[in-house]
Amino acid sequence: MATFETEAVVLKQFDLGESDRLITLYTKDRGKVKAVARGARKGNKSRSGLVLPFSYHNFILYKGKSLAKINHIDSISLNSKLREDLEFMAYASVVSEYIERSGLEDEADEALFSLLVIILAKMNHCSRDELLFYLCVFQAKLLLLLGVKPEIENCTICGNKMNLRGDTAFSIKNGGSVCKTCLDNEIKDYDYLTLNQMRALYKIIFAEIGQLKPEYFSKKSLEVFEVLTEKFLAYHLDLKPKALKFLYTIKNMS
Numbered sequence: 001m002a003t004f005e006t007e008a009v010v011l012k013q014f015d016l017g018e019s020d021r022l023i024t025l026y027t028k029d030r031g032k033v034k035a036v037a038r039g040a041r042k043g044n045k046s047r048s049g050l051v052l053p054f055s056y057h058n059f060i061l062y063k064g065k066s067l068a069k070i071n072h073i074d075s076i077s078l079n080s081k082l083r084e085d086l087e088f089m090a091y092a093s094v095v096s097e098y099i100e101r102s103g104l105e106d107e108a109d110e111a112l113f114s115l116l117v118i119i120l121a122k123m124n125h126c127s128r129d130e131l132l133f134y135l136c137v138f139q140a141k142l143l144l145l146l147g148v149k150p151e152i153e154n155c156t157i158c159g160n161k162m163n164l165r166g167d168t169a170f171s172i173k174n175g176g177s178v179c180k181t182c183l184d185n186e187i188k189d190y191d192y193l194t195l196n197q198m199r200a201l202y203k204i205i206f207a208e209i210g211q212l213k214p215e216y217f218s219k220k221s222l223e224v225f226e227v228l229t230e231k232f233l234a235y236h237l238d239l240k241p242k243a244l245k246f247l248y249t250i251k252n253m254s
């Protein structure tokens with residue numbers, strides 16, 4: 001039992017009693033931490049009213065046997081737009097639920113933390129049209145961080161270098177490209193990517209986030225990548241956020 005200081009992002013919250021909230025944090029120093037924000041529902045006299053989903057703060061927490069208690073908060077970024085606009089909220093909810101489901105309790109993962117902070121900040125400041133791009137970047141980087149690297153250059157069955165001409169078959173189950181020799185015409189669940197899409201996919205997976213710009217990617221390619229990375233996360237890591245349903249509902253409305 002001890003007091004500790006850490007940066008953290010609020011992943012989700014529940015009302016607790018008449019004035020408190022139970023929050024799930026993703027912290028830089030201890031991974032996932034559940035905490036009680038006392039008086040959070042009574043406004044922000046104690047500043048705990050600022051502890052809202054997607055917001056980013058520096059906390060001083062007191063960790064008891066189970067739940068942590070918030071002793072002090074200094075806000076770094078409130079990311080307000082992610083709560084004020086339904087479409088922005090839908091995208092941010094998918095991001096935070098992926099982290100909530102893949103992050104471990106009391107085990108730091110600074111790369112995962114940094115990905116979360118960067119993507120939420122980008123989404124908070126981007127245009128509506130760029131939300132899909134940042135979700136794709138997030139899902140692609142999440143795959144890498146969790147140890148699932150989609151194979152693009154070599155065939156996942158025979159191991160030969162792929163000849164990326166025309167459309168390339170992509171198998172979620174095998175984890176990447178399948179060459180024409182190994183293609184099993186009985187199997188119907190390949191995704192097919194054009195040469196430009198294969199190049200763009202390689203870039204979005206392996207380039208540093210700072211070097212990626214939304215204007216490099218067509219909407220069509222991003223739609224393909226979103227589905228592909230989502231299927232990878234579900235098949236190989238059993239990650240399927242409930243928030244995806246909300247996102248699809250919002251998308252169908254617009």
Ligand SMILES: [Zn+2]
Nearest residue numbers: 155158179182
């Ligand atoms: Zn092959």
